[in-house]
Every structure is written in structure tokens, then in C-alpha cells.
Amino acid sequence: MPQSNTQNKKRSAEDAFGERPAKMESPFMPMFEGFKSELDEHHDRRERIIKASRDITATSKKIIFGLQRVRNMKQPIPGAITKSNQPLWDLISKAYSSISTDLQGLNTYRYSKQITGGTQEFMEALSFQHYLEAQSLVSLQEASRSTADLGGPNNPILLSEADYLLGVFDMTGELMRFAITVMATSGEVPSAKLEVEGEQSHRNVLTDLRDVRDFLKAVDVPHYSSLNKDMNKKMEVLETCVVKVENALYGLTVRGAERPKGWLPDEKMVGRDEVVGH
Amino acid sequence: MASNTVMVDSSIFEDIQQKIDDDTAFNDELRETVQQLNKQVRSAQAALSQVHAIPRDQLAAHITKTQPLIHAEITTISQLATKASQQPYYKWNHVWTRSVQDACFTILFAHYAASSALLTIEDLGARLSIPVNLKDRDAFHLTIEEYLLALISLIEELARLARNAVTIGDYSRPLEIARFVNNIHAGFQILNLKNDILRRRSDGIKYRLKEVEDVVYDLSLRGLVPKEETKDEEMKT
Missing domain, CATH: 1.20.58.200 (Translin; domain 2)
Structure with missing residues (x-):
């Protein structure tokens, strides 16, 4: 009977691996008991951080989504959008403070792989809002101050150079989306219509986008680092973003003159502009 | 409003580049020490592989002969500890963790071959003169x-x-x-x-x-x- 045979085999395996330690306590048990509680503590912390990071990512995405409703730049964010985004910023700050004690001292860098996703997405939202308000790139220092505050008093949250750079890369995708939407709806490339001390500003989203690209391209990272790999991947995306905006602007220049003033494209036209962008 | 006339204040990326360059230099320093450790680990492993072929009554003498090789590993680890403790432990831990594990293995194996006994994590930390399972401060140590x-x-x-x-x-x-x-x-x-x-x-x-x-x-x-x-x-x- 093959069946009873396998059962026998299974039982003998249990003898060998299961029952013997129970009969004769391993002298190493106390040591392993210590390891068990340390590892459990570590895994619990790790899970908490992973969960918070996911929440922060999702909430930051919602904030960015709200900010994409903005149509003008270098102006305060419209009240309605600020109002709907504020609870989201608060949620992020709550998520960070719930784990900020887990990310102090020795553990500051221990879980960077687990938290970086959330922090990058937060950086994306922060730098996008900063751009819309000030038409400039938020500095690492300023952004670090914002993340530090999120942890609550005495438990600053770290913003690494990698978090910053990768967040800025992602933000350029939002600039592209913002530029295309504004061009499609207003027929003009978004730029601040400001005269700075008598001088006409020639900057618009496209020139700004190129600026950021050039600075990011010049960053010299060791080839063996994981940051280098991540940046190379994101640089490809950034290049296509610039091209998409360039193509959209070309379309606007060629056809724009034919459009009557105040004419708005319908859904299909917006879609076509974007296809041209590819 | 000079700050508003440009998209990117160039000092932003100068600062970042400086930080990246500092990290690269520190990383290179660590790697140099780790490579030395790897070489010593290989020598120790080669000597210890003799354990498989040496009768038990001659084993203690052989293990005694391997002690200088193990001592060399320990010296390099303490150099690594001094260097690594200048910066956050877990920022750089990935650079040496494999090599330190391999060195620990040679010490555990030499000890077992000679005495049929296990070095606990505390014993091993004492041999290496580094703390183990550190929790209250950020310095070089041996993890669980x-x-x-x-x-x-x-x-x-x-x-x-x-x-x-x-x-x-x-x-x-x-x-x-x-x-x-x-x-x-x-x-x-x-x-x-x-x-x-x-x-x-x-x-x-x-x-x-x-x-x-x-x-x-x-x-x-x-x-x-x-x-x-x-x-x-x-x-x-």
C-alpha cells in the first residue's frame, strides 16, 4: 500500500525534525529565545513603516491630483484646492509621526528601503506645489526642513539626497501633465506673466523643465550605486516628458494662430494633442 | 526678487553633488578595508578546509596554526569598525555585511573544529572586540x-x-x-x-x-x- 508507506515516511521525518528537540531541550534555546524577540521587534517595526509608506504614497498622489486642477502659476494655490488638500497634508504628517520614533538613532537608515517610496512621493507633491506657487525648484534644505517637521518634535524624518532627486524626477512628469493641460485648455504655454523690475521674463514650463533636466543630468553618481540605476531609468522618462511638451508647443505655434480667441478644444482635440506629444 | 528669476538655484545641485562626492569617497575607503578583509577570509578558509582531511588528534595543532590568519581578520574588522563608526551604521552596513559574515564563519568553524562547541553571539563579539546587537547608540556592531x-x-x-x-x-x-x-x-x-x-x-x-x-x-x-x-x-x- 503506497499510501501507508508515505505516511510512515512522513512520521519518521517528524521524528527526526520535530519530536526530538521537544524531548531533549536544545541547550541553545535561551539564546534563540533572545533572537526571537529581537527579530519580532524588528519585523513589527518594518511592517509599520511599510504600511505608513504606502499610506503616504497614496495620499501624496491625491494631493498631486488636486494640484493638477491649478491653471495659473506663480500665484497662491486656489482656495478650493488648498481646502481639499489640507486634510491630505495632515494625513501625511500623521502617518509620519506614527512611525517617526521607529526612524531615529541607529534606525534612521535601517529602514530607508521601506520608507523611501513614501518620502519620494511626498517630495514629488511638495516640489510640485512649490513650483506652482513660486515657479522655482524647492531646495534640498527647504524640503528637508519640511520632512523633518513631519515627524513631530524631536523625531525628525530624514530626506536623503536620493529621496530628493528621485522625487524631483517624478515631479517633472507632473510639470509635463500640467503644461499639456494648460496648453490644451487655454492655448498658451503656462508661464508667469510677470515683469521683474522692468525685465520681461521669458521663462515658461518648457524652459523650466529643460533647466531641471540639465541640472539633473549633470549630477555625477557612482556607476555602481542603486541611485545611478534609478536615475538613469527616470532620466529616460524625463527626456520624453520634455519632448512631449516641445511637440505640444509646436502644435500650438503652428495651429494656434488659426484658432479664434477664446476657442476651447473639445475632449477629442485634447486627446489628439497628447497623441501628437507621443 | 533674484531668487525668483531662475528655475534652479545652482547652489542646490552644488550642495547635492558635494554630498554625493563625500559619500563616494567614504564608500571607497570602506571598500578598500573590506577587500583586505575578503583576502584574509579567503586565506583563513583555505587553511580551515584542511579540517576535512586532518585526523582529530592533530586538529588542535592545526587550528593553533590558523590563529594568526584569524587574528588578521579581527585586526581588519577593528579597523573597519573605527572607520565605519564615523557615519550612521545602517547607511553603509551593506558594504561589509557579507564579508563580516564570512569572517564570523571562519571563527565559528575554527572553534567548533577544535572544541566541538558553539561560540555564542556574545563570545563572537568578544573575540572581535565589537559590540553585538547594539540598540541604544549608533556604532559599528555585529547584528543578530x-x-x-x-x-x-x-x-x-x-x-x-x-x-x-x-x-x-x-x-x-x-x-x-x-x-x-x-x-x-x-x-x-x-x-x-x-x-x-x-x-x-x-x-x-x-x-x-x-x-x-x-x-x-x-x-x-x-x-x-x-x-x-x-x-x-x-x-x-
Whole structure:
């Protein structure tokens, strides 16, 4: 009977691996008991951080989504959008403070792989809002101050150079989306219509986008680092973003003159502009 | 409003580049020390691989001869500790953790070969003169994970040793190893491991245990188990 045979085999395996330690306590048990509680503590912390990071990512995405409703730049964010985004910023700050004690001292860098996703997405939202308000790139220092505050008093949250750079890369995708939407709806490339001390500003989203690209391209990272790999991947995306905006602007220049003033494209036209962008 | 006239204040990226360059320089320094350690680990491993071919009565002398090699590893680890403690431990831990695990393995194996005993994590930390499982401050130390991974390497080595001991006529070694591996296996079984390297590597322990028990089975089937060991076993069961 093959069946009873396998059962026998299974039982003998249990003898060998299961029952013997129970009969004769391993002298190493106390040591392993210590390891068990340390590892459990570590895994619990790790899970908490992973969960918070996911929440922060999702909430930051919602904030960015709200900010994409903005149509003008270098102006305060419209009240309605600020109002709907504020609870989201608060949620992020709550998520960070719930784990900020887990990310102090020795553990500051221990879980960077687990938290970086959330922090990058937060950086994306922060730098996008900063751009819309000030038409400039938020500095690492300023952004670090914002993340530090999120942890609550005495438990600053770290913003690494990698978090910053990768967040800025992602933000350029939002600039592209913002530029295309504004061009499609207003027929003009978004730029601040400001005269700075008598001088006409020639900057618009496209020139700004190129600026950021050039600075990011010049960053010299060791080839063996994981940051280098991540940046190379994101640089490809950034290049296509610039091209998409360039193509959209070309379309606007060629056809724009034919459009009557105040004419708005319908859904299909917006879609076509974007296809041209590819 | 000068700050508003440009998109990117160039000092932003100058600062970042400076930080990246500093990190690269520090990383290079660490790597240099780690490469030295790797070389020493290879020498120690080569010397210790003789354990598989040397009869037990000459083993203590051989292990004594390998001590300078192990001492060289320990010296390099303390240099690494001094250097690494200048910066956050977990920012750089990935640079050396593999090499430190390998060095720990050579120390555990040399100790077991000579005395059939296990160095605890505290013993090992004392040998290396570094703290273990540090929690209250940020400095160089030996982590639990590193110790456990070195322990798994030891078990893999002992599974080979059980067979090779038989080849050179040492029939009591496999029984000792079987008991030892069994006890370690029991310890690992109470750990709640997540899907990480420790989990993947510890999954192999049960196969090593089976290999060793097969050797013991082969010996007992042929009546080759030494007398006092048989009595010993009977008393325990």
C-alpha cells in the first residue's frame, strides 16, 4: 500500500525534525529565545513603516491630483484646492509621526528601503506645489526642513539626497501633465506673466523643465550605486516628458494662430494633442 | 526678487553633488578595508578546509596554526569598525555585511573544529572586540542576522565534515555533529522569519540535518557507531 508507506515516511521525518528537540531541550534555546524577540521587534517595526509608506504614497498622489486642477502659476494655490488638500497634508504628517520614533538613532537608515517610496512621493507633491506657487525648484534644505517637521518634535524624518532627486524626477512628469493641460485648455504655454523690475521674463514650463533636466543630468553618481540605476531609468522618462511638451508647443505655434480667441478644444482635440506629444 | 528669476538655484545641485562626492569617497575607503578583509577570509578558509582531511588528534595543532590568519581578520574588522563608526551604521552596513559574515564563519568553524562547541553571539563579539546587537547608540556592531547567517554557513560546512570525518576513520564526529545541528535547527524553528535572506538560507538547515542523520544511520546500520556514543545515545532517549 503506497499510501501507508508515505505516511510512515512522513512520521519518521517528524521524528527526526520535530519530536526530538521537544524531548531533549536544545541547550541553545535561551539564546534563540533572545533572537526571537529581537527579530519580532524588528519585523513589527518594518511592517509599520511599510504600511505608513504606502499610506503616504497614496495620499501624496491625491494631493498631486488636486494640484493638477491649478491653471495659473506663480500665484497662491486656489482656495478650493488648498481646502481639499489640507486634510491630505495632515494625513501625511500623521502617518509620519506614527512611525517617526521607529526612524531615529541607529534606525534612521535601517529602514530607508521601506520608507523611501513614501518620502519620494511626498517630495514629488511638495516640489510640485512649490513650483506652482513660486515657479522655482524647492531646495534640498527647504524640503528637508519640511520632512523633518513631519515627524513631530524631536523625531525628525530624514530626506536623503536620493529621496530628493528621485522625487524631483517624478515631479517633472507632473510639470509635463500640467503644461499639456494648460496648453490644451487655454492655448498658451503656462508661464508667469510677470515683469521683474522692468525685465520681461521669458521663462515658461518648457524652459523650466529643460533647466531641471540639465541640472539633473549633470549630477555625477557612482556607476555602481542603486541611485545611478534609478536615475538613469527616470532620466529616460524625463527626456520624453520634455519632448512631449516641445511637440505640444509646436502644435500650438503652428495651429494656434488659426484658432479664434477664446476657442476651447473639445475632449477629442485634447486627446489628439497628447497623441501628437507621443 | 533674484531668487525668483531662475528655475534652479545652482547652489542646490552644488550642495547635492558635494554630498554625493563625500559619500563616494567614504564608500571607497570602506571598500578598500573590506577587500583586505575578503583576502584574509579567503586565506583563513583555505587553511580551515584542511579540517576535512586532518585526523582529530592533530586538529588542535592545526587550528593553533590558523590563529594568526584569524587574528588578521579581527585586526581588519577593528579597523573597519573605527572607520565605519564615523557615519550612521545602517547607511553603509551593506558594504561589509557579507564579508563580516564570512569572517564570523571562519571563527565559528575554527572553534567548533577544535572544541566541538558553539561560540555564542556574545563570545563572537568578544573575540572581535565589537559590540553585538547594539540598540541604544549608533556604532559599528555585529547584528543578530549576521551571526545567524554565519551560523548557517557553519552548519553547511559541518554537513560536509560529517561525511569527510567518516572517510578518515572518525566515526564519533558525525554523531556529535548530528546532535549539534539538531540543536541549532530546534533554535531556528522558534524564530518567526519573514521572507528575507535569513528565511531563504535557514530553509536549508533541515536538509543539512537530514544529510548528517543519514551518515549516522549508515554508521549505525553497519555497527560502526563507537561504543560509548551508543550508550550515551541510549541514556538520552
